[in-house]
Amino acid sequence: MYFARQEALLRQETVTLCASRDQENCGGDWQAGWLLLSEAEGGEPQILRAFHFSQSGGLLHWRAFPHNREICQFLPSGATNHENGTFWYCSGTQAAWALTLGQAGQWQVRYPNRRGELRDERGLLLPC
Numbered sequence: 001m002y003f004a005r006q007e008a009l010l011r012q013e014t015v016t017l018c019a020s021r022d023q024e025n026c027g028g029d030w031q032a033g034w035l036l037l038s039e040a041e042g043g044e045p046q047i048l049r050a051f052h053f054s055q056s057g058g059l060l061h062w063r064a065f066p067h068n069r070e071i072c073q074f075l076p077s078g079a080t081n082h083e084n085g086t087f088w089y090c091s092g093t094q095a096a097w098a099l100t101l102g103q104a105g106q107w108q109v110r111y112p113n114r115r116g117e118l119r120d121e122r123g124l125l126l127p128c
Contacts, residue, residue, distance in 0.1 A: 001072075003049070004016075004017045004072070007048060008074035008078060011040075014039040014075055015074045016035075016037040016045070016071050017072040018070070019032065019070065020033050023035065024047070030087075031058070031059050031060045032053065033051050034053070058091045058092075060087065061089075061090065063085060064083050064085035065122070066084070072101065077105075078104075078105040079105045080101060080102075080105055083103065084101060084103055085101045086101065087099045094116055094128060095118035095126045096112070098111075102121075
């Protein structure tokens, strides 16, 4: 998230973070890996970096709101493209941590409460 936002600020371009099963195209599950794409105005998206998700035995999820998009975009200002969202990691049946992203491009790390529940900023339970 930090790298994606920094690239948008430095390049003064929209930068997209998306799930990628093959590290060449957007699509698939977040636990397979993800891409960072630079989207210069009027040009083809360019892959800036491909990532492999290295946590074995767990699942990485993304939930965006209010538009429920499957990607996360940072604008040249560092803000998101009209989207809040949450990434969270599940180890077994329990959510272990979450990163909640606000429209200004800032994020907050969250951990389960004493009951073992992890909720997003709207108070919704993050399921595993």
